[in-house]
Every structure is written in structure tokens, then in C-alpha cells.
Amino acid sequence: MTNAENTPEVSSQALEDRVNNRSQRPNSVAFKAFMASNWAPASSELPGLDEVADHAAGRRRAISELFKGERLVIPAGPLKVRSNDCDYRFRPHSAFAHLTGLGLDHEPDAVLILEPTDEGKGDDGGHHHATLYFRPLAGRDTEQFYADARSGEFWIGPRPTLAEFKARLGLATAHLDELEVAITKNVGAPEIGGISIRLVRKVDENIDALVDTARYNTAKDPENLDLTALDALDEVLSEALSELRLLKDEWEIQQMKVAIAATVQGFEEVVKSLPRAIGHRRGERVVEGAFFARAREEGNELGYDTIAAAGNNATILHWTHNNGTVKEGELLLLDAGVEADSLYTADVTRTLPTNGTFSEVQRKVYQAVLDAADAGFAAAQPGVKFRDIHSTATRVLAERLAEWGLLPVSVEEAVSPEGQQHRRWMPHGTSHHLGLDVHDCAQAKRELYLDGVLTEGMVFTIEPGLYFKNEDLAIPEEYRGIGVRIEDDILMTAEGPVNLSAALPRTPEEVENWMAGLAQG
Numbered sequence: 001m002t003n004a005e006n007t008p009e010v011s012s013q014a015l016e017d018r019v020n021n022r023s024q025r026p027n028s029v030a031f032k033a034f035m036a037s038n039w040a041p042a043s044s045e046l047p048g049l050d051e052v053a054d055h056a057a058g059r060r061r062a063i064s065e066l067f068k069g070e071r072l073v074i075p076a077g078p079l080k081v082r083s084n085d086c087d088y089r090f091r092p093h094s095a096f097a098h099l100t101g102l103g104l105d106h107e108p109d110a111v112l113i114l115e116p117t118d119e120g121k122g123d124d125g126g127h128h129h130a131t132l133y134f135r136p137l138a139g140r141d142t143e144q145f146y147a148d149a150r151s152g153e154f155w156i157g158p159r160p161t162l163a164e165f166k167a168r169l170g171l172a173t174a175h176l177d178e179l180e181v182a183i184t185k186n187v188g189a190p191e192i193g194g195i196s197i198r199l200v201r202k203v204d205e206n207i208d209a210l211v212d213t214a215r216y217n218t219a220k221d222p223e224n225l226d227l228t229a230l231d232a233l234d235e236v237l238s239e240a241l242s243e244l245r246l247l248k249d250e251w252e253i254q255q256m257k258v259a260i261a262a263t264v265q266g267f268e269e270v271v272k273s274l275p276r277a278i279g280h281r282r283g284e285r286v287v288e289g290a291f292f293a294r295a296r297e298e299g300n301e302l303g304y305d306t307i308a309a310a311g312n313n314a315t316i317l318h319w320t321h322n323n324g325t326v327k328e329g330e331l332l333l334l335d336a337g338v339e340a341d342s343l344y345t346a347d348v349t350r351t352l353p354t355n356g357t358f359s360e361v362q363r364k365v366y367q368a369v370l371d372a373a374d375a376g377f378a379a380a381q382p383g384v385k386f387r388d389i390h391s392t393a394t395r396v397l398a399e400r401l402a403e404w405g406l407l408p409v410s411v412e413e414a415v416s417p418e419g420q421q422h423r424r425w426m427p428h429g430t431s432h433h434l435g436l437d438v439h440d441c442a443q444a445k446r447e448l449y450l451d452g453v454l455t456e457g458m459v460f461t462i463e464p465g466l467y468f469k470n471e472d473l474a475i476p477e478e479y480r481g482i483g484v485r486i487e488d489d490i491l492m493t494a495e496g497p498v499n500l501s502a503a504l505p506r507t508p509e510e511v512e513n514w515m516a517g518l519a520q521g
Contacts, residue, residue, distance in 0.1 A: 283326030303345025314483030349487030463487030
């Protein structure tokens with residue numbers, strides 16, 4: 001039984017306000033008046049149109065064609081708390097970035113709305129008028145300027161004004177305060193004069209709730225509202241936005257090249273760091289840190305958590321703890337990519353001998369994976385199905401495993417749907433689309449992705465591997481603890497595939513010579 005006398009009293013200070021107990025922030029009238037005075041006026045000069053603006057407008061126009069007469073809501077997403085009052089660096093949802101052209105860490109809570117117009121009366125002859133709703137820079141004469149740690153200029157630096165974003169993006173802008181009305185007005189069944197609304201869900205819970213409430217309040221029969229049907233409406237929008245990214249435009253391809261070039265530099269830094277990594281109790285962290293430093297110098301961030309896996313850790317497909325040692329004579333599997341300021345990311349893997357020279361068995365496994373990668377690249381031709389890259393590459397692996405006596409059945413039996421024994425040593429897929437997301441276009445329909453036809457403008461990976469774990473008793477001991485993956489970023493052109501990451505050495509001899517050259521400085 002609880003002793004009422006020992007029960008803590010309820011404080012009159014709200015929990016969310018207590019984070020300010022450490023601040024000792026002045027609140028006097030005199031302080032506020034002084035803080036609001038004697039600041040230089042903000043520049044009235046507007047920036048020019050961003051290079052991406054016309055491309056983003058074309059993407060909005062393409063989506064407009066698919067959803068005539070419907071309001072489309074695409075949130076950027078909110079800040080996400082890492083710990084207490086510390087947020088992660090903001091990264092907008094990829095659909096928002098794609099349709100606006102905004103990269104970096106711009107505008108948490110922003111929302112893009114495509115408002116339906118009469119057919120052909122919208123932006124660029126489309127069927128919608130696009131408006132970007134966001135919280136613009138507060139004036140230096142406001143309390144937000146110095147008192148709001150999440151959005152005040154004194155805390156986080158300057159933010160664009162409505163006019164600046166309009167000038168940069170060629171896009172109408174409005175204050176976030178107007179968003180609720182913009183989302184909820186006239187929502188209802190089209191047959192009674194209302195507007196149907198579609199939303200990219202699970203990006204911003206507040207926007208989800210706002211749309212759901214508007215749908216409920218305007219439904220003919222709210223108690224029997226078909227939520228499954230409404231979810232399906234939203235899923236079709238997410239699907240369409242994902243499929244829109246299957247083909248990259250000229251600007252996007254250039255951004256991919258920027259991200260890949262920075263990634264190549266990051267790999268070079270890793271090789272230079274190997275002597276220190278080998279002598280460190282957490283050498284994998286040394287490797288991870290070397291790459292991360294280059295990613296932040298040259299780009300926005302990492303495109304995904306770096307896999308810096310040495311020795312047996314290289315047989316763990318998504319090893320991101322990176323807290324192991326790096327030992328002389330082992331292999332280091334480095335799977336890493338720089339995300340450019342535009343948010344387009346590279347995704348490259350190389351497997352490196354830590355001492356600069358492959359052992360005989362390491363070289364044999366490496367060459368088998370390279371042969372599979374080369375076969376997949378040769379198979380990746382315009383008009384071929386995406387899935388054929390995988391079947392071609394993995395057949396080569398099955399053939400090598402059979403040659404080494406590791407495959408318990410024939411190659412033909414292994415590669416059959418009823419077999420697949422060779423996949424014990426490569427359980428992942430060989431390719432995925434790449435772009436704003438490391439696994440881009442993930443909501444695209446199967447018939448456009450896995451069963452889709454390779455088409456000019458697609459960017460994807462080819463990444464076969466072999467993973468022989470220390471614990472694997474189905475293989476001779478000499479293979480155990482060896483994990484190899486080789487991954488390149490491929491652009492499909494009308495003439496065939498182009499390896500965008502070819503600047504990184506691929507053959508065993510090239511890798512050894514490259515590492516030796518970097519070691520000499």
C-alpha cells in the first residue's frame with residue numbers, strides 16, 4: 001500500500017517546459033526590447049532559380065497527370081528526437097525532396113500541396129497548382145529569433161524567407177500557419193462537390209491525423225468509413241511517386257556522379273587509415289570514421305550506415321556495429337556511400353586485403369565474385385529484365401562453387417527454383433535501384449521493378465558476394481572467415497550500361513597496386 005505522505009507533489013511547471021530550467025534565459029521587458037533593436041536589415045536581394053527547379057517542375061507535372069481533380073499532400077516530415085531535447089540532423093522524405101528539389105536539411109514540418117485546378121489550367125499546363133508550406137525566418141524583432149532553440153536564427157542560423165524559396169524553386173510558397181485550411185478545405189466525396197485527398201502517409205503523424213480527421217468529418221457515414229479503401233488511395237500515391245524515380249533525369253544523373261566521386265575519395269581515405277586501424281582495438285571504427293569525415297566534408301551525410309567489416313564480420317551482410325578489430329592479413333569489406341547535398345547517394349562496396357596483398361584463397365574467392373559482377377554487367381542491356389542481372393551473376397557463383405567442390409548438387413539443380421543451394425553463401429539480391437534512397441523506388445510495383453525492363457535513365461547497383469562464415473561446417477577450413485562483395489553503381493544508357501564507380505579499382509591486381517600507391521603517399 002502506498003503511503004500518501006510519501007507521494008511526490010505535482011509540480012505546477014509543465015514537463016515540456018523543464019528543459020529550460022538549465023537555461024537561465026532572461027525574460028525581462030528590458031531584455032526583450034534590447035534584443036529586438038539595432039539589428040542590420042535583412043537583405044532584400046533574391047536568389048536566382050536553382051538548377052533543379054525546372055526538373056522538379058517536370059516531376060510535379062508528371063504526377064499531376066495521374067491524379068487529376070485530387071488534392072495531393074506530400075510532407076517533408078518533422079524533426080526526430082535523438083535524446084531529450086537533441087534532434088537528429090533533419091532529412092526530408094525523399095518524395096518531398098524529389099518534387100521540390102530541396103536537399104540538405106531544409107525545412108522540417110514543411111508540406112508540399114498540389115491543389116487541383118481545371119484540366120490544363122495548372123502549373124506548366126498541368127492540372128494542379130503547387131504550393132510549398134513552411135515556417136519562414138522569423139524577424140529579429142521577435143522572441144522566436146532568440147528563444148526558440150529549434151527554429152530561431154540565433155540558435156540554428158538563418159532560414160529562407162517565403163520570397164527566397166519562391167525565387168529559388170519557381171514554386172508558390174505560403175506560411176505553415178495556413179496549412180490546416182489548405183489541407184482540409186472542401187474535402188469530401190467528389191460526387192457531392194467535394195475534393196478527394198491523397199497523402200504520403202507515415203511521414204508526419206500530425207499531417208496524417210489532420211487528413212484523417214478531415215476525411216472523417218466530411219464522410220457521408222463516418223461510423224462506417226472504409227479506412228482500408230482510404231489507405232489504398234494513399235498507397236497508390238506513394239507507389240506513383242516511387243515509380244516516378246525509376247528513370248533519372250539529366251540533373252539527377254549528375255548528382256549521382258557527384259555522390260560517387262566523393263565516395264571514391266572516402267575509400268581512398270580508408271586505405272590511408274588502415275595502418276592506424278590495424279593497431280587500434282576498434283579498428284573498424286577507425287575505418288568508419290575515415291569515411292564519415294570525407295562524407296561530411298564533400299557531401300551532406302552518409303547515404304546509409306557504413307559497413308566496415310573485417311575478418312569474419314565481413315560475412316555479416318549488414319554489419320554496422322563496426323566495433324571489431326582489423327587484423328593484418330584479413331579482408332576488410334567496406335560498403336559505404338556519400339549522400340550529396342542534393343540527397344542523392346552512392347552505394348559502393350570494395351573488399352580489401354588489410355595488408356595490401358590477397359592471399360591465394362582470398363584472391364580465388366575475390367575473382368569468383370568479380371567474375372559474377374562482370375557477368376551481371378554484361379547481361380544488363382536495354383530491354384533485358386531487371387531480374388536477369390541476378391540470375392546471370394548468381395549462376396557464375398554456382399559454377400565456381402561447383403568447381404571448388406562446395407556445391408552439394410549440380411549447377412543446374414542449384415540454380416533451379418527447387419534448388420538454390422548456392423544461395424547459402426549469397427542470400428541477398430544482386431541489384432537494387434539507387435537514387436535519393438539507397439534502396440530507391442522501393443514502393444514501385446513488382447512488374448516495374450523486379451520484372452521491369454532495363455531502360456535508359458535507370459541507375460542501379462550490381463553487387464554479388466560470397467560469405468563463408470567461421471561457423472560454416474559445410475566448407476573446408478581454408479575458406480572460413482572470408483567475406484567478399486563487389487558493388488558498383490550502374491547507369492543504363494541507350495547504348496548499354498555504364499559503370500559510374502569504375503574509378504575505384506576492381507581486379508585483384510588493380511586493388512593491390514592502388515593500395516600500394518596510397519600507402520606510399
